[in-house]
Every structure is written in structure tokens, then in C-alpha cells.
Amino acid sequence: xxxSDPEPHASPALAVRRYARPDEPWVRAWFRDPxxxxxxxxxxDNWCAHVETxxxxxxxxxxxxxxxxxxVGVEWDPLGDRHAVTDVAVDPSRRRSGVGRVAxxxxxxxSGHPAATGWVAFVDPDNAVALGFFDALAxxxxxxxxxxxxxxxxxxxxxxxxxxxAGPRPRG
Ligand SMILES: CC(C)(COP(=O)(O)OP(=O)(O)OC[C@H]1O[C@@H](n2cnc3c(N)ncnc32)[C@H](O)[C@@H]1OP(=O)(O)O)[C@@H](O)C(=O)NCCC(=O)NCCS
Numbered sequence: 001x002x003x004s005d006p007e008p009h010a011s012p013a014l015a016v017r018r019y020a021r022p023d024e025p026w027v028r029a030w031f032r033d034p035x036x037x038x039x040x041x042x043x044x045d046n047w048c049a050h051v052e053t054x055x056x057x058x059x060x061x062x063x064x065x066x067x068x069x070x071x072v073g074v075e076w077d078p079l080g081d082r083h084a085v086t087d088v089a090v091d092p093s094r095r096r097s098g099v100g101r102v103a104x105x106x107x108x109x110x111s112g113h114p115a116a117t118g119w120v121a122f123v124d125p126d127n128a129v130a131l132g133f134f135d136a137l138a139x140x141x142x143x144x145x146x147x148x149x150x151x152x153x154x155x156x157x158x159x160x161x162x163x164x165x166a167g168p169r170p171r172g
Pocket of ligand 1: 035036039040086087088089090091094095096097098099100101102122123127129130132133134136
């Protein structure tokens, strides 16, 4: 990324797009990884059908040079406060190489999200790696609610929302 990049959260080498049915085989292959299956599985037919048709959020595929490197799920807050990151899954063969960090940044900067003031993520309190991951990205650990720890994004993570096709965006 260069300093003149107009979107500081996006890397030119990364592409972010919606999950689609042809993705299912490689996603299923990733979920054969025990860690992924333990924390985000099981991946079943209901999940695949849900993410293809959902309208209250989006499952995003982050690609590097045309190859999927991460999956990031988001549930949108209808009030436009904090959208929720429901899942972050890095290609199991590429963990701990900085992929999660850049992929989450790119997914949160995706231009298709409605406007929001920030983000939360709900993490199993036993998932020390995921807690350490969000902590390393300066997310703040909050209370455990319904068995999951609420992590909140740092200040400055607001999203402007889906871009207008034409005309000025209302301010305020
Ligand atoms: C959690 C997950 C997304 C992290 O992705 P990743 O690409 O491995 O993470 P990164 O390499 O970008 O690491 C960023 C920081 O997170 C922390 N971190 C990541 N993995 C870690 C590990 N195994 N142990 C300790 N710290 C870790 C480190 O501070 C790291 O920074 P550093 O490498 O400079 O020390 C990945 O492990 C994963 O897909 N896990 C299975 C699914 C899951 O549990 N998802 C989270 C629940 S939503």
C-alpha cells in the first residue's frame, strides 16, 4: 500500500467480494481443519444456504491475487451503530503470517456495508488465539454476554456506508 492510497484500510493487492455458491468446495475444505471446525464449525448445508441468501449481513471472501485467503462474516446493525463481526477464518495453511490482520481491515472497509459507528465481535472466551488476535488489533475486551466475549473496535473504525450512485451524501 502506498501513502497516497485513497482508502487506507484497503490494500491494492486484496479484493473483497461476497461469498457465492462456487466457493462452497474450498470453504468446506478449510473447515476440515480442526481449529476452524472447533471455533466456527460445523459447516453444514444450512450455513451455506444462509450465507448465499442473507440480507441482514454479508459473508465476505478476501482474495489475494485471485486466491481466497480469508472469510469474514458481518451482521449489520439495523440502527447503524456497531455492526457485528460474526466470524473471521483465515486459510488454515496461512495462519500467523499477518493475513488475518489485513483481511479483517479489508473486509471492514468493504464499500457495501451500511454506515456504522464501529464494530463488535463476539468471541468464545476459551478461544485464546482469537482473543489475542483482536487484542493485537487494539480491540477492547468487554463483558461476556450469552457465553461470548464482546470485543469492540478501536476509535476511528466508523464506516461511511454504501456509496451513493450519484449526488452528494447527506451529512450529519
Ligand atoms: C484468529 C485468526 C483469524 C487469526 O488469523 P491470523 O492470520 O493467524 O492472524 P495474524 O497473523 O494476522 O496475527 C495478528 C496478531 O494476532 C495475534 N495472534 C494471531 N495468532 C496467534 C496465535 N496463534 N498465538 C498468539 N497470538 C496470535 C498476534 O498478536 C498477531 O500479531 P503478530 O504475528 O505480529 O504477533 C486465525 O487463527 C483463524 O482463522 N482461527 C480459526 C477461526 C477462529 O478462531 N476465528 C476467530 C473467531 S471469530
